Amino acid sequence: MAIEEFQFTESLEKQLSDLVQSDSAELIEELLENHSSGELARAISLLDEEERIKLIQLINSESAAELVEQLPTVQAVQLLEEAEPGQAAAIVDELPSDLQADLLSDLDSNDAEAILRLMLPNEAESARQLQQYDESVAGGLMVTELLRYPDHWTVAEVVHDLQTGSDEYRDYQIQYTYVCGQEEQLLGVLRLRDLLLGDRSRVLRDIMIPNPVSVSDTLSLAELHGFFQQHHYLGVPVTNEVGKLVGVVQRSDVDQAWIEQQDRSFLKRQGIVSGEEIRAMSLWQRASGRLSWLSLNIVLNLLAATIISRFESTLSAVIALTAFLPIISDMSGCSGNQSVAVSIRELMLGLVRPSDVFRVWMKELSVGVLNGSAVGLLLGTIAYLWKGNLALAIVIGSALTLNTIVAVSIGGIIPLILRKFGRDPAVASGPLLTTVTDMCGFFLVLSLASNFIEYLV
Amino acid sequence: MAIEEFQFTESLEKQLSDLVQSDSAELIEELLENHSSGELARAISLLDEEERIKLIQLINSESAAELVEQLPTVQAVQLLEEAEPGQAAAIVDELPSDLQADLLSDLDSNDAEAILRLMLPNEAESARQLQQYDESVAGGLMVTELLRYPDHWTVAEVVHDLQTGSDEYRDYQIQYTYVCGQEEQLLGVLRLRDLLLGDRSRVLRDIMIPNPVSVSDTLSLAELHGFFQQHHYLGVPVTNEVGKLVGVVQRSDVDQAWIEQQDRSFLKRQGIVSGEEIRAMSLWQRASGRLSWLSLNIVLNLLAATIISRFESTLSAVIALTAFLPIISDMSGCSGNQSVAVSIRELMLGLVRPSDVFRVWMKELSVGVLNGSAVGLLLGTIAYLWKGNLALAIVIGSALTLNTIVAVSIGGIIPLILRKFGRDPAVASGPLLTTVTDMCGFFLVLSLASNFIEYLV
CATH class of the missing domain: 1.25.60.10 (MgtE N-terminal domain-like)
Structure with a gap:
């Protein structure tokens, strides 16, 4: 080819x-x-x-x-x-x-x-x-096509079976053959090379690798992924609660399932809540799948907007503030989402656990202080150059600094807390984060402005 | 275990x-x-x-x-x-x-x-x-540890070498042995089972599978991923431009590299521009890696804010509008990002190509019309109930509808256009999208409001 x-x-x-x-x-x-x-x-x-x-x-x-x-x-x-x-x-x-x-x-x-x-x-x-079986446990990921032989067979008998059954076995991914006892319980494993290099008159139970590594049919995808990262095996036998060999999980199937899970998580993060959309799907399916998320977002956005409404008199007095409200909202969302993304990935890699909330919070707090100061200073300077009002610049700059610190630090821990309560961090982290940071950001700008109103007008 | x-x-x-x-x-x-x-x-x-x-x-x-x-x-x-x-x-x-x-x-x-x-x-x-080799081509993904034998060797000679060299070969992922000619050019492949089941006196060139599938050392990761999805092989030999066997690419390494690439793409989408951050990295590395993206975002946000500044008189007259500006901005960003995410994923899966711009635009336009009408109607209704001003509700609702249509349809094509010009869609799509939709959204709300100002005050 x-x-x-x-x-x-x-x-x-x-x-x-x-x-x-x-x-x-x-x-x-x-x-x-x-x-x-x-x-x-x-x-x-x-x-x-x-x-x-x-x-x-x-x-x-x-x-x-x-x-x-x-x-x-x-x-x-x-x-x-x-x-x-x-x-x-x-x-x-x-x-x-x-x-x-x-x-x-x-x-x-x-x-x-x-x-x-x-x-x-x-x-x-x-x-x-x-x-x-659930699709994301070993039982749901395994194949049942496997080669199993009784422990009292000889190598010659196995080789004969492989030769005569080669048609049926053609599509099997034969890397290992499994040796079972009378109750179909898994006793040992043989690599093809053991058969190749072994004396043909010997009995399987004598040349097999006994007590082979196996996994329970309820082992989760994340655990299987960790297992294959640790071991070089191409597949691992799966046993049920009584030790019976029920299938084989192939490395490639675990990798595939892992990729698909990450894929779905990526789409969920961006508001494709079902985790699946391709453009070959029907218009109705696609539009409605996206709409549920958008409707929720409108409601959350309105919560934040009520804060603005409360300060209408301040805004009327200092109309220049209006141009900065969407900036504060967007910038805080960006900063917070960076932390969310790192936490979601670290959760997936197993680098953090839900119990690490405090450690992650501290780690993010320091990033928030650094970057919050930087963007606050930058926006404050720009505001001064643009509007020529130092008090306005200070209000805007310090509001952005404070809100970035809030956004970055809570962005890091929201996914951990959602996971702790059994929720999918990919779906809920974004809307939760932006609602909190919008409300907090608008409140900071407008209450600071109200307090220093005499310097602003 | x-x-x-x-x-x-x-x-x-x-x-x-x-x-x-x-x-x-x-x-x-x-x-x-x-x-x-x-x-x-x-x-x-x-x-x-x-x-x-x-x-x-x-x-x-x-x-x-x-x-x-x-x-x-x-x-x-x-x-x-x-x-x-x-x-x-x-x-x-x-x-x-x-x-x-x-x-x-x-x-x-x-x-x-x-x-x-x-x-x-x-x-x-x-x-x-x-x-x-580049890390993301076959040459960079292959291992050079492989079993190769001259075509004139017999099965017995190979089996002997496997037995005597088994220490050295222990860590090799031996699924295939490769048969080479005098110039180390790849002539054929043998599965271990062919050696197992074959007559030991035969010469490799007679029992090998000739003209085996091989890939060029310059084949890209995406193409390798497609290759392994199509073929059940566990590995594929890699040849250089003169047909010499230089290594083997394992399925598991391709899967791993593919996962890492998606991982990086996920982080890039959320503003971790380098595509890599774990909290074990130094504070300075982490903060500065995030800051570059934030600074760019400030500048882009300011572009959008200048639109608001131009309409300060309208805003002063209808101060209620200020609460809706961040909503329009956020909602359009959300809708547009849904399209961006689907396009980025379809690009990765090979379901769309940069040349599909028109088809994707049409597909997204219809989703935009449906969902734009829905969210516009929803926000308009809420605006009416909240502020009790029908004209205001119509202005807000129709601005959101129109801007959602813009956001959804351009969100779908931005990643394709970026890819066409050799840019990474994961990094640039988000900021580009939100800048365009913010500017357009603010302009729609405020120019509509200016035109119907007599009904609003």
């Missing part, structure tokens, strides 16, 4: 659309194989619904499954929802077990049930079992 | 600090082995500089290297900078080649040179070579 295939072709969506119109299934499959996941995701999102349905009808379910594996979850779900249930079931049959469960959980429950009923009975059974 | 080890202990930093005081090297090494990367990163960041230096002196360089591998890059660099150059060199000797190059590039160039001079000659040589 040449590298050129990873360069952008200007018209993949056009090619796809043309091939769909002319029913050229084979050419489509070839096209799908030869483009990167990003290109495919983009092209698929540019087709209209009718074209997407026809595309899925045309290609075989294996190719469709490979396509579905490469798309972002939200797009994969969309494809399955649009397809006929029978076709969707044939595609889901071909997917690895962890993805089956993920997609079925994200589908409308009626759609999911219709698909499950049409799937191969054993695939449906395992999908139903995996669906019972 | 039991799962309990991944649960939080309240006092790892305390334990570490105590063990450092009492020179208990072995206990420290045991402690390091039994904690997850997140816990270690946190504990290390809580030690003071003196304790960190002593810790590194106490433990052997292998344990130190394992620790360094688990820490976030910025913390790993800090440890190496604080350590004696000789100690740092011994640690870097033990690291995988890609991490060596990464860390040395991030160190102050004098520190890096001092360490390179004290490293083992062959390790230093390969680190210098890798350092020539």
